[in-house]
Amino acid sequence: MAEPEFTATGVRIDKRLRSLTRAGRVRINDGRVELLTSYGSEIDSAPVRAVRASKPWFAADDRALADLNGKRYLLTLGEDDPAPGEPGPPAARRFIEAVRRAAGEDG
Numbered sequence: 001m002a003e004p005e006f007t008a009t010g011v012r013i014d015k016r017l018r019s020l021t022r023a024g025r026v027r028i029n030d031g032r033v034e035l036l037t038s039y040g041s042e043i044d045s046a047p048v049r050a051v052r053a054s055k056p057w058f059a060a061d062d063r064a065l066a067d068l069n070g071k072r073y074l075l076t077l078g079e080d081d082p083a084p085g086e087p088g089p090p091a092a093r094r095f096i097e098a099v100r101r102a103a104g105e106d107g
Contacts (some may be wrong), residue, residue: 003030004027005102006095008079009025010024011026012076014073014075014076015074020035021038022035024037024043025038025040031047031049032046032047033068035049038099042107044071048099049104051067052066053065053067056074058079059069061090064077064092064096065101078090
């Protein structure tokens with residue numbers, strides 16, 4: 001099994017105003033984006049080319065939007081952020097860049 005292209009744990013996953021999990025996982029593996037509960041059950045998944053990831057307006061740096069199968073999820077990925085003063089981008093930005101890279105988009 002190949003190493004996942006992106007993995008984040010401790011992710012809060014919301015759909016509209018409903019929290020689906022507060023300690024879930026987001027993974028990009030084998031050309032698919034997977035949203036998982038803390039127990040490993042799949043919430044949703046889709047081919048990476050069909051996923052749109054973006055940064056919500058006026059939101060904290062630890063948040064990202066992911067559109068999978070026509071459903072919009074708000075992801076809070078702050079647990080894997082670098083410590084203050086440490087180098088590296090926030091996990092939300094790494095997720096958005098990983099989706100674009102895996103889909104073959106520039107930038």
